[in-house]
C-alpha cells in the first residue's frame with residue numbers, strides 16, 4: 416500500500432515533460448517554407464504550441480502574412496506532420512528533473528498517464544524513441560476521441576480517469592489548454608513555469624505553479640490538503 420494523496424498523475428507532453436520546441440520549430444519552418452513564408456524563431460514557437468499541430472500552423476501563417484484557404488492549410492498540416500514524424504527526436508529532451516520525478520512518483524505507487532493535444536501516433540513515436548512509453552498506464556492524444564474533443568475540453572482527461580480507474584487524479588501542464596481542461600474535468604492542475612506557457616504562468620488558471628520538477632511531489636502533497 417502507498418499513501419501518496421493522488422493515485423494518478425497525468426502529464427501534458429509538449430512544454431511540460433519534454434521541450435519539443437526545437438523539433439516542432441524545424442517542422443513548422445519546413446511547412447512555412449513550402450508556403451513561401453519566412454521562418455519563425457525558436458522563441459516564437461512557444462506561443463504557437465498547445466492546441467495541436469494544425470492550430471500551431473494556422474497561428475504561424477496568420478503571423479507571417481495571413482491565413483490560407485482550408486484545403487491548403489490541411490495539405491500543409493499533413494506535410495508538417497510527415498516532416499515532424501521523420502525528425503521527431505533530434506533536439507527533444509525531458510525537462511530537468513522530469514525522469515527522477517517520474518521515478519519517485521512510481522516508487523510511491525502512483526500511476527502515470529500522458530494526455531497531450533499532439534496526435535496520438537506522434538506522441539507514441541516520440542515517447543518510444545526516448546524510451547519513455549512504458550512509464551505511462553495510458554497515452555491519449557488530441558485525436559484519440561476524434562475531432563473536437565481535444566483540450567481545453569475535459570474529454571481527454573475524463574478518458575484518462577476512465578481508463579485508469581483513478582479515484583484521485585491530478586494533472587500537470589503548461590498552457591491554458593491544460594488548465595481549462597483540468598478545470599472543466601474537476602481535476603487539480605499544476606502549472607510548470609518553464610514550459611511554453613501561453614500566458615504568465617500564475618495567470619493560467621491552475622491551482623499552483625512550480626519552477627522545477629523537484630517541487631512537484633511536495634507541491635502535490637500540499638495541494639491535496641487544499642483540494643480535499
Ligand SMILES: O=C(O)COP(=O)(O)O
Nearest residue numbers: 428429465466467531532
Ligand atoms: O501539440 C500541441 O500543440 C500541444 O501538445 P501538448 O498538449 O502536449 O502541449
Ligand SMILES: [Mg+2]
Nearest residue numbers: 427429430589
Ligand atoms: Mg503543453
